[in-house]
Amino acid sequence: MKKKKISITDLAKELNVTPSTVSRALNGLGSISTKRKEQIVNLAQKYGYRPNHIAKSMVSNKTFNIGLILPEFTHNYFNKILAGIESITYQKGYQLLICTSDALKEKEEKSCLTLLDARVDGILAAAGNSSDNLDHFSKIIDYGTPLVLLDRICEDLNTSYVITDDFDGAFEAVQYLIDSGCRNIVHIKGPDYISTSFNRFLGYQEALRKNGLTYREELVIAGDSESFVDDVNNTLNTFPIDAFFAFSDYNAFDIVKVLKQRHCKIPEEISVIGYADEPLAQYISPQLSTVKQPAYEIGKRAAEILLKIIEENIELPMTEQLKTSLVHRETTKNSH
Amino acid sequence: MKKKKISITDLAKELNVTPSTVSRALNGLGSISTKRKEQIVNLAQKYGYRPNHIAKSMVSNKTFNIGLILPEFTHNYFNKILAGIESITYQKGYQLLICTSDALKEKEEKSCLTLLDARVDGILAAAGNSSDNLDHFSKIIDYGTPLVLLDRICEDLNTSYVITDDFDGAFEAVQYLIDSGCRNIVHIKGPDYISTSFNRFLGYQEALRKNGLTYREELVIAGDSESFVDDVNNTLNTFPIDAFFAFSDYNAFDIVKVLKQRHCKIPEEISVIGYADEPLAQYISPQLSTVKQPAYEIGKRAAEILLKIIEENIELPMTEQLKTSLVHRETTKNSH
DNA sequence: ATCATTAAGGCAAACGTTTGACTGGAATTT
């Protein structure tokens, strides 16, 4: 059975002083005689007094809790983000209240309410891919709770963001492919309504354009399609493909599998670049070249920004863009 | 700026009733005329009233928060535990307050205090270190907060446990290797200060002993050493090795890589068994045989037990031991 | 017409803490 903890009032009674005196003694505020203070501190020590954060929250309207909404925890990407966030919140004395959304809009909405009800001081959220509509987040903003969104920009939502430069990451990857001699580069595209996948798509196009290669719609395949593997095979049968740039590592894994089945030489005949640098990338054979997102850093920066907003009462939203880096492994040729 | 949320008192004022009436109307308790009730509910709706959980906690002495202490989140094992826990707590309307300990006793202690200070309804913890001093956990017990420990039993601590049998898991794995004809079995050992790795080490030794094989210190390699890959190669050069039993899948992956470089036939010449069944195990080639820990289940059961203790006010501790299972894939021979 | 019952809702305390305003007395200044 949960025992009643000793309270400031209990201490006050035992010493025949008022709770205010005890509070001030313990917090070192107001003026209290050294003798009294010592007496109070000693008694608190003796009983192992611990302040009640809940009661504190009531009066201060501050919980030192940060809400975190992530789609799931089974992907390395989100774990690293979590680890990054935690490194900051721990240091600053905040606790993390976590919610998983399973990338379902419904659960995401519910999580927002739950966290708001819990009166968290701020919220960090990575919107799942399935929600093209982010109204539930505007509820957070309306209430005035600081919000930092990870990974995806949403034009309509006037809040802070920490994102990686998807355009640039994609551009760099495709530029590398071109530099290493590839000319017929397929892009595996993610859902259109997600800013990240759209930006990678744009980066792909821009890299082609800048190098005088024409963009061909036939060389773009939807990565989330049912017929994905078939589409890849068809494209390989129809065009003289020499490279793939995929929206995600998982798509890239599938492509490597297909190419191995077709006894294609990787990377001599066909190069492959993925996106995210999942740990798997290093373990498959050949090891996957990929665009590395600084997940830990993203979490860290997002937490830093959120706490800055909370503690310095900053009103205007800020956006921070982190750099990706191309990891050259075994599915790409050396560029000249 | 954080806006003040509408409170029960605000609603009460606007309708010239008392807060008690509003509270009862909203909770459907006490007797209130249908008209009044409707009026109150409508107004609450209009203003988007949301109850303040903090205030509720003050009077009920219940937070609907569960504290969670894990060493880290970058390993799949703990993520799965987290996912398992979350699946239960979400369903029962509890929130998770998470703390990472980095397997440091100091942080672990601090986390205990933090969670206690936050007045969580219960705590789930996976102890990270092997120190026999678990005073910080006994503090939780002393205060009467329900506690379920994961993964590791501590004799002195009279509380509930959900564990897997590392000794047994290791024993079974090594027994399998012996049954399939291996005699010179290398063990890749985890850090000494982690009890799980130590127990697996003991299981390895016991399996050898029981089968009349002598334990040889030279066949034990530290998995976390800088020179790990060199050590493996040296051992392979020096002894007629026919199997590896690794403390973790990641070590096993590295070994497979080394063996492939040496053009060793797996499993004909050398067998490999890992530990944990990381998702990667199925993606590498050959697919890794490994000891599967039911991580998701562990989390789930631990959460179930904790909530049972909390909600049914159960006093006596319970221990549940979950079975590991050997997953036979492509890095082990069939046993006779 | 009288008494008992009940429905509807008010009152106030409680949870643990903080904080602005106040007070009584001692110490200091003029």
Added chain:
DNA sequence: AAATTCCAGTCAAACGTTTGCCTTAATGAT
């Protein structure tokens, strides 16, 4: 000696909610 300052504390309200007890008025039974 009177006026001023300062120290050490007290008082009470506030945060938002719940809940046991009480009051009022209406309803029903006799």
